[in-house]
Amino acid sequence: MDLTCFKAYDIRGELGAELNVDIAYRIGRAFATFLQPKKVVVGWDVRETSPELKDAFAQGVLDFGADVIDLGMCGTEEVYFGTTFLAAEGGCMVTASHNPINYNGMKMVRDNAKPISADTGLADIRAMAESGNYGEKAETPGTLTQLDNRAAYVEHLMTYLDVANLKPMKLVVNAGNGAAGPSLDAIESALLALGAPIEFIKIHHAPDATFPNGIPNPLLHEQQPVTGKVVKDHGADLGIAWDGDFDRCFLWDEDGNFIEGYYIVGLLAEAFLAKQPGAKIVYDPRLVWNTVEIVEAAGGVPIQSVSGHTFIKERMRKEDAVYGGEMSAHHYFRDFAYADSGMIPWLLIIDLLSRKQTTLKTLVEDRMAKFPSPGEINSKVADADEAMSRVYQAYKPDAIGEDRTDGLSLEFAQWRFNLRKSNTEPVIRLNVETRGDKDLMDEKTQDLLALIRQ
Incomplete structure (x- = not known):
């Protein structure tokens, strides 16, 4: 069996031809055989096939003899958080993120949400899954537990901002009918319980496997005006949208203009350095001048890394960097197991806007003029x-x-x-x-x- 769904950093394939429940089971058995875990966390996105692929993967882990904690439908970062918070030796998120509707996939990590790439185990897992050479089933299978871990995840998110000092704000949030909706509701409840004067205007909010408003990919030019128009129509302070598994977030200013992720990297780097002078910031080589100038001016240490989440995370761990950012809207945080999050960035931005008593447009327009770029x-x-x-x-x-x-x-x-x-x-x-x-x-x-x- 040649499993073409294995890519350099994760698993992604066309349903039926490249990925099905049999293949998912094989991957689960191989994953567990490779990691030898006692406990594995799993989660899944909104796609129709995600629950059955998750069940098959989990069964492979259970048959190895390891326990499985099922977080339910969630975002990739909730699996990252759960793997760390619940002290599991491995985690797997079943998702195809922003891929077409006839695709699905998996993102797998080891303990502390460390990524597994082709160079760090994915090739070994593939070889075992292809050959079926992962040993006999355990005499005593593992146990499956359903767990809602969202409250702990949201509690952690609240540590990234000073709720007491938030200014009144109106936010347009576009979940793209992906997995972000329920997590946003939980974040909204937490903010309101803490007295935050934040109003959410929700569009395409309900998870829907048919993606009636298009595959959640805010980088598509035809999707960007949707969020921007609602921002302008409601006089909102900020627009935010996510991809299908919400490990990336995208921002619009108060005029409804889409802001390239490159300029957000500079903002977040500056925000961290204001609190942790001298800290290290990791960035990718595609666009660099704005980030380097901001980091050096704020007394930080800019460190360039190869693009891609496995490389960024490895470099951040090596350097103990407080933050890493890519122009592709992936943002990584030391206090989040060096993993990427699509929720932490916008929380940091509303905290920054409140502390500086300004707008997103004001924060970025000078930087965009100083180092203009058409985007990728x-x-x-x-x-x-x-x-x-x-x-x-x-x-x-x-x-x-x-x-x-x-x-x-x-x-x-x-x-x-x-x-x-x-x-x-x-x-x-x-x-x-x-x-x-x-x-x-x-x-x-x-x-x-x-x-x-x-």
Whole structure:
């Protein structure tokens, strides 16, 4: 059996052809055989097949002889939190996040929510699942426990802000019919119980496996105006939307403008450094100038890492960094087991807006003008390596800096770009930024795209 659903960092596959209950059971048995756990936490998103895939995975763990704690429908970060809080040796979230409706997958971690990637065990789990070479069933199977752990999770979230000093705010929250709705309700109840003057305007709030408003992926340009319009219509202070398993969050300012994740990284870095001077901040190489300038000005230590959650988390643990951020809207926190969360960022932002008595637009507009960027642009190409070489040969002679941490980064006096290949498809991802020159940004972006797509 060739299990093509195994990717570099997680499991993702088309239902029926690449992922079904038999495969999920095999993965569960292999996962437990590899980790040798006593206790495993599982959770699942809103997709129709998620409960049955979760049950099959859990049965594989039970047949190994380990106990399983089922958190029910939740977000990926609730599995991360539960694995740590409940002192389990492993965790698995059944989710396909923002993938099409005919897909599903799994995100697996070991103790303390440490990621499992191809280099740290996923390849071994795949080999066992493919061969079925995971030994006999245990004489005494493990026990299955249903547990609602959300109250402990929300209690932890409340530690990231000063509720007593929150200013009155109106927030548009768009769960995208994904898993975020019930967790948002619990957070809202906790905030109101603590006297927070926060009003939630909820859209696409109820979990719905048919995704009537489209797959929850706020990066899609056709989805971004939806949240922005509601912000403007209600005179809200902030718009927030999540992907299907809410491990990423996306923000809109009070005018309904979508804010690229790059600029949020700088805001959160500054917020942490205000409380922990000298702390280390990890960032990815795609867009860097804004983050580095903010961190250094605040007395912090900026540390560049390869993009991707496993690399960011490993680097953060190694450096004991307080925060890590990617322009893709993944945000990582030392006090959250170095894991990513889609709820902590917006809580930190409303705390920041209250402390500074300002708006999100005011906080980011100067930074966006100082280091403008069009955001990440994808291009399908016939030969990614050849396209990368073509760009390198054209721009290398004039570059004053070159970096290969992740893909190709070339730096010039007034602008820079990063070019990365996709791991899974013939696609090249381009990011460009300049020093305060939007016309130059537009010019260089178009020149690069023409060369890439030649």
